[in-house]
Amino acid sequence: MYLQEVKHIVVDTLALGAAGQHLDEHSALLGSIPELDSMAVVQLIGALEEQFGFTVDDDEISAGTFATLGSLAAFVQHKLTA
Helix, strand or coil: CCHHHHHHHHHHHCCCHHHHHHCCCCCECCCCCCCCCHHHHHHHHHHHHHHHCCCCCHHHCCHHHHCEHHHHHHHHHHHHHC
16 A cells, blocks of 8 residues: 555665666565665654654564565554554
8 A cells, every 4th residue: 555655765765766666565675675774774764754654663663574665565554554
C-alpha cells in the first residue's frame, strides 16, 4: 500500500538515483545496499517520520524492519494503522 512512497523516500535519502528505480518489494536493503549504513538508517527513519507523521521508538526497530523494501513498507503501514 505504501510501497511506492517508501521506495521514493529510500531512493532519495540514500541518493540511489536511477539504480534505485529497480527496487521492488522483494529487494534486499540492509546488507545489500552499501549506502544503507547505520547513519543512513537514522536518516531514513527521520525521513519516514517526517513524511508519514509518526514517531519511531528505538525498541521498534530491528534488522527485519530493513530486510527488504516490502518489510519497510509493511512497518510504515503498521505504524499508520496501529
